[in-house]
Amino acid sequence: MRVAVAGAGVGGLGLAQGLRRAGIKVRVFERSAGRPQGYRLHFDARAGQALEKCLPPALFELVLATAGQPGRAFSVLSRRLRPRHRVESDPAAFSTSVDRGILREILSRGLDGAISYDSEVTGFDADADGVTVRLAGGGRFRADVLVGADGVHSAVRRSLLPSAPVEDTGSRVIYGKTLLDDPVRAHLPPALRDGFVAIVGGHVGLATGLVEFRHPPAEFGLRPAADYLMWGLSARRDRFPPLDDLTPAGLHAVALRTIRFWHRDVRALLAAAAADETFLVRVRSSVRVPAWPPSRVTLLGDAIHAMSPAGGSGANIALMDAANLTAALAGAGSEVVTAIEAYERSMRDYGFAAVEASRRP
Ligand SMILES: Cc1cc2nc3c(=O)[nH]c(=O)nc-3n(C[C@H](O)[C@H](O)[C@H](O)COP(=O)(O)OP(=O)(O)OC[C@H]3O[C@@H](n4cnc5c(N)ncnc54)[C@H](O)[C@@H]3O)c2cc1C
Numbered sequence: 001m002r003v004a005v006a007g008a009g010v011g012g013l014g015l016a017q018g019l020r021r022a023g024i025k026v027r028v029f030e031r032s033a034g035r036p037q038g039y040r041l042h043f044d045a046r047a048g049q050a051l052e053k054c055l056p057p058a059l060f061e062l063v064l065a066t067a068g069q070p071g072r073a074f075s076v077l078s079r080r081l082r083p084r085h086r087v088e089s090d091p092a093a094f095s096t097s098v099d100r101g102i103l104r105e106i107l108s109r110g111l112d113g114a115i116s117y118d119s120e121v122t123g124f125d126a127d128a129d130g131v132t133v134r135l136a137g138g139g140r141f142r143a144d145v146l147v148g149a150d151g152v153h154s155a156v157r158r159s160l161l162p163s164a165p166v167e168d169t170g171s172r173v174i175y176g177k178t179l180l181d182d183p184v185r186a187h188l189p190p191a192l193r194d195g196f197v198a199i200v201g202g203h204v205g206l207a208t209g210l211v212e213f214r215h216p217p218a219e220f221g222l223r224p225a226a227d228y229l230m231w232g233l234s235a236r237r238d239r240f241p242p243l244d245d246l247t248p249a250g251l252h253a254v255a256l257r258t259i260r261f262w263h264r265d266v267r268a269l270l271a272a273a274a275a276d277e278t279f280l281v282r283v284r285s286s287v288r289v290p291a292w293p294p295s296r297v298t299l300l301g302d303a304i305h306a307m308s309p310a311g312g313s314g315a316n317i318a319l320m321d322a323a324n325l326t327a328a329l330a331g332a333g334s335e336v337v338t339a340i341e342a343y344e345r346s347m348r349d350y351g352f353a354a355v356e357a358s359r360r361p
Helices: 010-021 045-054 057-065 100-108 155-160 182-186 248-258 264-271 314-330 336-359
Strands: 002-006 025-029 040-043 073-078 083-088 096-099 121-126 131-135 140-143 145-148 166-179 197-201 204-211 228-236 279-286 297-299
Touching: 002 010, 002 131, 002 140, 010 025, 010 045, 010 100, 010 314, 025 140, 040 045, 040 100, 040 204, 040 314, 045 057, 045 314, 057 100, 096 100, 096 204, 121 145, 121 155, 131 145, 145 155, 155 297, 166 248, 166 264, 228 248, 228 264, 248 264, 248 279, 279 336, 297 336, 314 336
Parallel strands: 002 025, 002 145, 073 197, 145 297
Antiparallel strands: 040 096, 073 083, 121 131, 131 140, 166 228, 166 279, 197 204, 204 228
């Protein structure tokens, strides 16, 4: 069997690793050429189990070695940093953070030659025997199965399920990164050292999470990366000035202005951020799609069930999809479409349940 994957994101690369491990030929087409932005992803047992299934043991160990130190608690604070709520973490539960850029570098290891960068999938022609993948620039690739792992704006979904809706929820999040150098560490409020924090300030919220690498990624030949605090300032679109055309520095300036009456330690943390790494997320969310006729083309991750990052589930579920689809295709024999149907049936259930959970406040 030969599988084509659109998108070398978290889910697409997890799937490629899983298929390789199961002895299935795989070719990944990734639209972009550059390195992905590094920001914190929280992983729980769903991602932990999926990565263990998909990755060769040495790469799974590498994910763990370069993950962040586990958090001790989740805290809610007021904008004056007064404690509102605190939940201790369960030390027995798998719960960690990873840097998205480092994770993708690890997930790409050993796939040399199987990933084509600068290769945008624009559509496909499916028949009873296989799929012809169409690429920007006129290229074609013939495979037995095509998996759309091409994210929230998926070209594969647009062709397969043209009426599947993705809604703009109206929420906007300005994300930034503050490197944990000595002066920043010295003034880090204690609750922020402890784990994930939500600071509530009327119509605006600030989420923060540390990434303190257990081992520096460069020790393993990965790109050098320093410890940082990720923060995301969220509000309804109309609570911010127009954000769409702003540069990273412009977004950073809006974030600083928005919290100008907050506790001085929070202001200092955001002021110390690497302004050029600030970016905007327009929160989009999929809407449940009724079952569709199975075929040799399927979807995983944000391509079918995009959700708000606030729930911390999107990447966990994309990796679950990757592990489940690997298992389905590895056991398919000649019944490829039947295996895809079984994968899609359960993926729709847990995937859209996670979307709905991420919409709850
Ligand atoms: C700031 C932020 C924080 C988040 N935090 C968390 C968290 O803590 N925990 C969690 O579980 N989730 C989190 N998420 C969500 C998570 O990042 C996504 O759910 C996850 O990345 C989805 O993986 P994916 O592989 O489906 O899509 P993506 O990771 O988006 O990958 C899609 C890939 O496809 C490529 N592509 C797009 N179109 C094409 C095309 N036509 N042809 C070829 N390639 C194409 C893209 O370039 C990209 O590389 C967060 C998201 C954001 C933005």
